[in-house]
Each structure stands twice: as structure tokens, then as C-alpha cells.
Amino acid sequence: MKFLDLAKVYIRSGSGGNGCISFRREKYIEYGGPDGGDGGKGGDVWAEAVEGLNTLIDFRYQQHFFAKNGRPGQGSQKTGAGGADIVLKVPVGTEVLDEDEETVIADLTHVGERVLLARGGNGGFGNLHFKSATNQAPRRANPGQPGVERTLWLRLKLIADAGLLGLPNAGKSTFLAATSNARPKIADYPFTTLHPNLGVVGVDDGEFVIADIPGLIEGAHEGRGIGDRFLGHVERCAVLLHVVDATAEDVAADWQTVIHELEAYGGQLAEKPRVTALNKIDALDEAERAEKRAALEAVAGPVMAMSGVSREGVTDVLRALRGEIAAQRDRAREANQEAAPWRP
Numbered sequence: 637m638k639f640l641d642l643a644k645v646y647i648r649s650g651s652g653g654n655g656c657i658s659f660r661r662e663k664y665i666e667y668g669g670p671d672g673g674d675g676g677k678g679g680d681v682w683a684e685a686v687e688g689l690n691t692l693i694d695f696r697y698q699q700h701f702f703a704k705n706g707r708p709g710q711g712s713q714k715t716g717a718g719g720a721d722i723v724l725k726v727p728v729g730t731e732v733l734d735e736d737e738e739t740v741i742a743d744l745t746h747v748g749e750r751v752l753l754a755r756g757g758n759g760g761f762g763n764l765h766f767k768s769a770t771n772q773a774p775r776r777a778n779p780g781q782p783g784v785e786r787t788l789w790l791r792l793k794l795i796a797d798a799g800l801l802g803l804p805n806a807g808k809s810t811f812l813a814a815t816s817n818a819r820p821k822i823a824d825y826p827f828t829t830l831h832p833n834l835g836v837v838g839v840d841d842g843e844f845v846i847a848d849i850p851g852l853i854e855g856a857h858e859g860r861g862i863g864d865r866f867l868g869h870v871e872r873c874a875v876l877l878h879v880v881d882a883t884a885e886d887v888a889a890d891w892q893t894v895i896h897e898l899e900a901y902g903g904q905l906a907e908k909p910r911v912t913a914l915n916k917i918d919a920l921d922e923a924e925r926a927e928k929r930a931a932l933e934a935v936a937g938p939v940m941a942m943s944g945v946s947r948e949g950v951t952d953v954l955r956a957l958r959g960e961i962a963a964q965r966d967r968a969r970e971a972n973q974e975a976a977p978w979r980p
Contacts, residue, residue: 641868646785647700648703649784650705651782652676654675656777657775657776658673659671675716676759677756678719678758679719680703681752682724683751684725685728685729686748689725692730695724706759709762732789733791734788735787735788753786754784760777760780763776763777794834795872796870797845797873798876799869801876801910803893804851806851814950816835846877847869852867852893867905874909875908878913882919887914888934891912912932917948918943
């Protein structure tokens, strides 16, 4: 299935049905009177997060979603039928944005979460509604209210506990393949990863989800390479694993390049907890390992060494990630408890 994380949709709720002007006329009944029913309500447009989806590709083939209109009222005090609602089923982690692509209308982060995008128009009143002691034969009815028409954007941000960052060919996909059942494309040329990949990683009887995104290069925030369009998929992560290629000539400069792109992207992504890992150490001898690690620690702080191919040091990196994830969850739980109102 092709991956798509941004889609434009056009929605319109249903219009309400018109009210009816009618009078009761039956043989052998002396007194009639108004009996026009109200129009039915137009259908609503909803968005709902569902299981089993991880892409917005369905919205590539259908962009227009129109709810049904309400039926008009009828005589004999019959109210018109309401229009059927329409539901946009989206993956968990989808943001609904206004037409300007900046205003967030809703963020669907849980299965079953729903949000009303466009309310259907109310049905018009029939002439029965206007009957009174001083107006016993009203000859007026209201038209139904029109539906709401909107243009919206759907933007998917994958739900993951940890995210992989690094330059192209730093070994991120190899690490994901070595630690999970994910099978990303791996090759000896840049940008083999063209869309995000998810993998479930297990360590010490615990599991968490890792997201691998395409590599960043210098100037990614200006659109170079694949750009920074996929950084949104690691915004929700509790911790970032910054993978640095140990075989590069200047590991410190490589680290600085990625950090600069995170800062240029904004959104506090550069302030997230990070674990820095020096990868591909199986290609170096002990002296070269120590030299590269010291050079990276001079700018990045504590550095862990690993190899996705030989799996040396991989378990220690996974344990470090799991510790950061657990700490982040504890902080979020405490924040929710403090924000919750007191109840007797």
C-alpha cells in the first residue's frame, strides 16, 4: 500500500428539508386546520480514527464527501426524514487542518475518537408550527437551513514511542530491521528510505514502537533532498535516537547538521530527549572507535556505540530508549494528575 500522509478533502453537510404548507381536508369532517410537517435535518460530516489504517491513500482517490439532505415535510403532520451522516475514517494520529494548513481543528490520537467537521442544516418549520389562537390558518413555512461547505487538510503524524534521526546511510533502517520484524529497504546509496516505517521492538519483556524516517541532509528545511516533511512523524515520540555513521570523516559535523535541521524545523523537536548512538563500529578497530567516540562526545555529550549489522551494543541502546520512554510516560501521568480537578 502506498504511503500518503497529507490529503486535501472537500466536505459539505446536508441541507435541511423545507417545511410544508398543508391543510387537513377530509370528507364529513367540518373542522380542518393546518397540518404541514417540518423538514428533516441535513446529515453531518464526521471524522473518526479507526484501527487498521496507517496511510491516507484512500483520500487520493476520493476527495469530495457530501452528506445527504433532509427530506421536506408533508401533510398530515409528517416530518421529513433526516439526511444520512457521512464519516471520514482516518488513521490514528491524524490532524484535521483548516484550509490555511495551519489552524488545527482536531487531533485524533485515540481509536474511536470522533470530531464533527460540518453540522447539517436544520429542517424548516411547517405551517402547523405557526398555528395560534390568533392565526388559525397560517400560510407560511420556513425553508431548510443550507449545509456547511468546507475545504480541509488531513495530515497524518504516526504514533510511535521513539524516532530515528540521522543523515542518509547512517544505518537507521538496518537498526530497525535488526531490532524488529519491520523490513525496510536497505541499500548502499542515499535515500533508500522514501517514507516512514514503523517497527515494534522488544527488550527485557517490554515493547515499544520505533519510527524510521528518511534521512536529513544540510538544507532539508529549505526543501533539499526529501526535505523535512517527514519530521512531523517523530513529533509525538517520547525520545529520539540520533544515529551517527562512525565511518564518516567528521562525525561531529554530521551530528551538527541534523541538529541544525531540527532547530530550523521548530516545534520544540530539537528539545526532545535524545539518545546519541555511534553506529557501524564493526567497521572500525579499537583505536578508531575511541577516536570517533571522543570527537562526537565533545559536541553531543554522552554517546553510545553500536552496530546494526553485528548487533553489538544494540541491546544497551534499546534499554536506554525504553528508560527515556518510561520516564516520559511518568511525567505525562503526573501532569495529568495535577491538571485533573479535585473530586470528593
